[in-house]
Amino acid sequence: MVGMTRAHMADPHLVRKLIAGREDDIRPCVGANYCLDRIYQGGMALCLHNPSTGREIEQPHHITKAEQKKRVTIVGAGPAGMEAARVSVERGHEVTVFEAADQPGGQIRLTALQERRREMAAIIAWRFAQCTMLGVQFHFNRFADAQDVTSTEPDDVIVATGGLAHSEVLAEGNALVVSTWDILSGDVKPGRKVLIFDDAGDHAGRQAADLISATGAAVEIVTPDRSFAPEVMGMNLVPYLRGAGLGLRRCQPETRRGSGRGQLRHPPDGRDLFRAETPIEQSGRGRLRGARHRSQPGGPCQSAGPLSPFSHRRCRLCPQYTCRDI
Numbered sequence: 001m002v003g004m005t006r007a008h009m010a011d012p013h014l015v016r017k018l019i020a021g022r023e024d025d026i027r028p029c030v031g032a033n034y035c036l037d038r039i040y041q042g043g044m045a046l047c048l049h050n051p052s053t054g055r056e057i058e059q060p061h062h063i064t065k066a067e068q069k070k071r072v073t074i075v076g077a078g079p080a081g082m083e084a085a086r087v088s089v090e091r092g093h094e095v096t097v098f099e100a101a102d103q104p105g106g107q108i109r110l111t112a113l114q115e116r117r118r119e120m121a122a123i124i125a126w127r128f129a130q131c132t133m134l135g136v137q138f139h140f141n142r143f144a145d146a147q148d149v150t151s152t153e154p155d156d157v158i159v160a161t162g163g164l165a166h167s168e169v170l171a172e173g174n175a176l177v178v179s180t181w182d183i184l185s186g187d188v189k190p191g192r193k194v195l196i197f198d199d200a201g202d203h204a205g206r207q208a209a210d211l212i213s214a215t216g217a218a219v220e221i222v223t224p225d226r227s228f229a230p231e232v233m234g235m236n237l238v239p240y241l242r243g244a245g246l247g248l249r250r251c252q253p254e255t256r257r258g259s260g261r262g263q264l265r266h267p268p269d270g271r272d273l274f275r276a277e278t279p280i281e282q283s284g285r286g287r288l289r290g291a292r293h294r295s296q297p298g299g300p301c302q303s304a305g306p307l308s309p310f311s312h313r314r315c316r317l318c319p320q321y322t323c324r325d326i
């Protein structure tokens with residue numbers, strides 16, 4: 001008997017590919033445990049690496065050819081851009097990708113720098129190999145401008161550049177603020193006393209805290225969330241918590257109230273502060289708040305708009321409201 005549950009969730013055609021001698025085509029499980037974490041929270045077993053797993057009806061694993069071939073230009077070779085490129089070329093389209101960096105990966109590259117998450121690099125490596133094999137044209141070190149894009153005469157353009165970290169979080173003293181990207185990439189050396197303002201509750205803040213505390217610095221985390229790192233579920237959170245001792249406190253309303261969303265009005269003196277958030281995570285949080293308050297106890301989710309799986313899951317965590325639409 002061979003136990004390979006997650007491997008088959010990441011690629012249900014694993015055995016078929018092996019029989020056909022296509023080992024290199026197998027999408028490797030990266031051990032992120034997103035699937036298990038979701039199960040333990042009562043959600044569907046989705047896969048962080050394979051968006052079709054658990055969504056087979058609306059998003060089949062097998063990609064069919066398009067009736068009409070198009071020229072598709074994609075800006076950004078992070079995970080979203082790479083997946084768009086892979087699916088587009090599988091559909092039979094002619095695909096061009098522009099990337100400002102000298103290699104693909106985006107934020108996955110940063111997260112994979114830490115030993116605990118190094119296997120995440122396969123999310124990009126597998127897609128890059130598939131895209132290269134299928135003939136996607138990549139242009140690295142190209143901060144694509146309008147002329148670059150129009151020169152490809154595209155039928156469709158996909159902008160997958162992600163966003164920029166918002167670092168204007170203090171009423172004053174923003175010169176002290178850096179982003180988690182600066183820390184994870186090693187571009188910024190942290191100080192001796194560091195305050196992390198984490199209103200995303202995701203891995204980036206935990207990874208930055210790990211890295212900073214490993215330098216011997218004192219780390220304190222401030223969050224407006226009701227629980228610690230709600231986007232990082234149990235199987236991933238425990239190892240983080242086993243790391244260095246961290247100070248944690250919930251952000252009080254008066255410290256959150258500022259001229260902008262999430263702004264700290266009264267930062268403690270003498271601390272470096274950086275923000276563990278990306279604009280993508282911010283938008284998810286906005287939908288979450290709506291979901292929490294439009295759902296009735298025990299009833300279906302009554303949110304007005306589409307919700308991400310994260311939003312549904314966090315909706316469940318709300319002590320007053322329960323969303324069953326998971």
Ligand code: SF4
Nearest residue numbers: 029030033035047048
């Ligand atoms: S979510 Fe992660 S651990 Fe689970 S099957 Fe997918 S790649 Fe593997």
